Amino acid sequence: MSDTTAYLLTLACPDAPGIVAAVANGIAGLGGNILSNAQFSEPSIERFCMRMRYEAPTQEPDAMAATLRDGLPVDDDIELVVHEADYRTPTLLMVSKYDHCLRDLLYRWHAGELPVDIRMVVSNHWDLQEVAANYHVPFVHIPVNRDTKATAEAKLMELVDEHDIELVVLARYMQILSDDLCRQLEGRIINIHHSFLPGFKGARPYHQAWERGVKVIGATAHYVTADLDEGPIIDQDVERVTHAHTPDDLAVIGRDVERIVLSRAVRAHAERRIFRFADRTVVFS
Structure with missing residues (x-):
């Protein structure tokens, strides 16, 4: 034709x-x-x-x-x-101090592997400004504490609206979002979460996993909702581990799984392969 x-x-x-x-x-x-x-x-x-x-x-x-x-x-x-078909989804990445998911997404985007248009990186810390600069992506610092959360989230939504952002990715952003912000961004914000059997919450999850002798570690990418870490699941993966792995080994393996799962979820969303049925998802291959 x-x-x-x-x-x-x-x-x-x-x-x-x-x-x-x-x-x-x-x-x-x-x-x-x-x-x-x-x-x-x-x-x-x-x-x-x-x-x-x-x-x-x-x-x-x-x-x-x-x-x-x-x-x-x-x-x-x-x-x-x-x-x-070649539309590239306008995307904003959010990160705190862990850099592995941010670096992976920026690399895949720069290499043409993800059909997104990363328009900025937002962080509550300055640590990863240079990482964004290396890819010529604007970096916006929005500090957050208990007293400034509402102001910080309002600033984030200003950026989302100003830059026509259609997808927000929490690339290890270590802040809990308010219920109101979750509602405003519903269906267009993705988080990556370490997932274990059993699940470990709070600080140092890989050390908790090692102390309990887990045999499988993994990660889950999901849409963010007001119910913390309970949004509709997009992608998951696991790796088997043994008693011989140290906590540092588990962290390395876990970071790798998180990178893979998050990038797959972002790709699925950008390629419009995800459909939500209430709390479930249909993800076409």
Whole structure:
């Protein structure tokens, strides 16, 4: 096809017969050609989701979305969005002092491995300013304590709005966010959390794990909600360890798992492969 553009369509709506056919016919009517498609129906809540990549003569994505939406066999509670397939999600990274996730995301972004546009790094400490500078990414210091939390979060939201941020990534940001901020950013803020069996909270989790003789360590990437570390899970992974590993060994292994899991979660979100069904997620491969 000449003078065409690749587009990515995502759809979530009540389940009904004929949805896939309606979208396919709509794309054909736009002169398009479907390149790939993934879909899932959840019977328990009668909800349907779909991610489709297609080519079509170049035109405005919002206009195409409106046309395709009008052709659906359902008429309410529809989330249908069309983006150009090479769209890069405007992203803000937040970090405290641990640098492993920040460095990994910046590297993958710089290498073209993540379809995001990292517009700034925000931190409550100055320690990692040079890391951001090495990638020519603006660094914003927003100090936080009990008395300044509301002011700091208001400043963060100003940056989110000013720079049209669509995704916030907590790349080991060691502050608990307020319920209000979690609600404002719901569905567009991702956190990485060390996960063990059993789970260890508080300081020095890898030392706690060593003291209990754990055999598996891992990490969980999830959407942030007002329920601390209980948001919908996007990605997880684990590594087996033994009694021979020291606490420092566990920390090294844990950092590696955290990097991998967080980068996979960011990629899945940016590629629009995640659909939320209440507290669950559907993540297309």
